[in-house]
Amino acid sequence: MLNMSEGYYNFKKNDDICGDVCAQHGSHVASSMSRLRCILRGLDFKTCIFFIVVIPVSIFCVYLHGQKISYFLRPLWESPPKPFHEIPHYYHENVSMESLCRLHGWGIRESPRRVYDAVLFNNEVDMLTIRWKEMQPYVTQYVLLESNSTFTGLIKPLIFASNRENFKFVESRLTYGVVGGRFKKGENPFYEEAYQRVNLDQLLRLAGIEEDDLLIMSDVDEIPSAHTINLLRWCDEIPQILHLQLRNYLYSFEFFLDNNSWRASVHRYQTGKTHYAHYRQADVLLSDAGWHCSFCFRRISELIFKMKAYSHNDRVRFAHYLNPERIQDVICEGADLFDMIPEEYTFKEIIGKLGPIPHSYSAVHLPSYLLNNAEKYKFLLPGNCRRESG
Numbered sequence: 024m025l026n027m028s029e030g031y032y033n034f035k036k037n038d039d040i041c042g043d044v045c046a047q048h049g050s051h052v053a054s055s056m057s058r059l060r061c062i063l064r065g066l067d068f069k070t071c072i073f074f075i076v077v078i079p080v081s082i083f084c085v086y087l088h089g090q091k092i093s094y095f096l097r098p099l100w101e102s103p104p105k106p107f108h109e110i111p112h113y114y115h116e117n118v119s120m121e122s123l124c125r126l127h128g129w130g131i132r133e134s135p136r137r138v139y140d141a142v143l144f145n146n147e148v149d150m151l152t153i154r155w156k157e158m159q160p161y162v163t164q165y166v167l168l169e170s171n172s173t174f175t176g177l178i179k180p181l182i183f184a185s186n187r188e189n190f191k192f193v194e195s196r197l198t199y200g201v202v203g204g205r206f207k208k209g210e211n212p213f214y215e216e217a218y219q220r221v222n223l224d225q226l227l228r229l230a231g232i233e234e235d236d237l238l239i240m241s242d243v244d245e246i247p248s249a250h251t252i253n254l255l256r257w258c259d260e261i262p263q264i265l266h267l268q269l270r271n272y273l274y275s276f277e278f279f280l281d282n283n284s285w286r287a288s289v290h291r292y293q294t295g296k297t298h299y300a301h302y303r304q305a306d307v308l309l310s311d312a313g314w315h316c317s318f319c320f321r322r323i324s325e326l327i328f329k330m331k332a333y334s335h336n337d338r339v340r341f342a343h344y345l346n347p348e349r350i351q352d353v354i355c356e357g358a359d360l361f362d363m364i365p366e367e368y369t370f371k372e373i374i375g376k377l378g379p380i381p382h383s384y385s386a387v388h389l390p391s392y393l394l395n396n397a398e399k400y401k402f403l404l405p406g407n408c409r410r411e412s413g
């Protein structure tokens with residue numbers, strides 16, 4: 024208040040001086056000249072403050088929060104994609120497959136389709152185990168491709184190869200491929216990702232995929248539920264391409280975000296036509312078809328590796344984002360690793376999701392292998408946010 028009124032008085036004085044000056048000069052031109060000079064003098068102080076303080080501070084704020092500002096304003100510059108046609112999903116363990124197919128408007132086949140599960144592997148060893156165990160009864164061939172380069176062009180050890188002995192349960196049904204990275208400096212990570220997906224197409228052909236086999240295209244951490252795959256392999260007339268709606272979790276099944284994961288898809292394979300992709304390829308979305316657990320790692324070091332490796336590594340804007348103690352705190356709070364605003368299309372949704380994700384204490388309807396091995400995977404269950412160090 025004091026400063027404010029001082030400023031006011033300074034202003035007043037300035038006006039008085041100007042008044043005097045103007046009174047002294049008779050001529051019209053001279054009077055307006057000095058008046059201009061006075062006005063400029065009056066502005067001087069404020070202008071200086073503006074240039075010295077306000078502009079640099081604003082630039083610094085935009086530097087720190089530019090991403091947030093643009094994400095917050097996203098509803099203004101980007102309209103939401105065309106909504107999916109979400110189809111109802113019926114399931115109960117006690118209902119026969121014939122009835123389940125009929126409920127979906129499909130017929131039942133005499134024998135189930137063969138099922139190919141194909142993934143690009145980075146370093147998600149624990150999620151891969153839970154994924155493969157979940158779908159184990161129904162998968163014909165597991166296809167996994169690994170590169171010695173991350174999407175962002177960092178050298179990566181062949182992590183699957185060095186853990187292969189832990190995956191003996193799929194050995195007889197496994198097609199494992201390695202592709203050399205291209206290590207192009209400064210390239211957009213999406214190119215390396217696309218290159219690896221093209222190689223995955225070739226590996227699928229080597230694995231013997233045929234017309235009308237079921238092909239699951241998804242990241243390792245997007246896990247279709249077993250009964251969903253069983254339904255799709257048994258029913259006739261299912262759509263050629265079907266996206267799967269998965270429940271989104273972050274860090275573990277303690278932090279349920281929303282039901283909006285849709286990138287995973289299931290295809291009836293068409294030779295020469297089906298290409299491995301991780302973007303939207305159809306309009307049909309099967310409701311409640313599994314789980315997507317992002318950044319669900321046992322160790323902080325694995326999580327840091329993923330932050331640097333994946334296609335959105337531009338979100339690591341400051342070195343301290345990779346500080347292990349900070350990451351541990353972020354996980355326990357359910358906060359955002361990259362300090363970002365929720366990626367939504369309406370202000371209502373953005374505001375609704377600001378701040379940390381609330382804790383969930385439900386461990387109902389999770390992958391059965393996880394609950395049957397709860398001690399080994401307790402970092403994925405509610406109440407266990409502390410990660411193993413190293």
Ligand SMILES: *[C@@H]1O[C@H](CO)[C@@H](O)[C@H](O)[C@H]1NC(C)=O
Nearest residue numbers: 114115116117118119120122
């Ligand atoms: C499942 O079906 C069996 C036999 O039809 C019945 O005895 C049992 O109560 C059912 N269980 C549930 C959970 O509905």
Ligand SMILES: *[C@@H]1O[C@H](CO)[C@@H](O)[C@H](O)[C@H]1NC(C)=O
Nearest residue numbers: 170171172178201202203204
């Ligand atoms: C990556 O793998 C390819 C093919 O296996 C190999 O030729 C290349 O030397 C490897 N690069 C590095 C940096 O390990």
Ligand SMILES: *[C@@H]1O[C@H](CO)[C@@H](O)[C@H](O)[C@H]1NC(C)=O
Nearest residue numbers: 270279280281282283310311
């Ligand atoms: C997500 O889907 C489940 C099952 O369909 C439903 O029970 C739950 O309320 C949904 N949650 C949100 C946040 O949409």
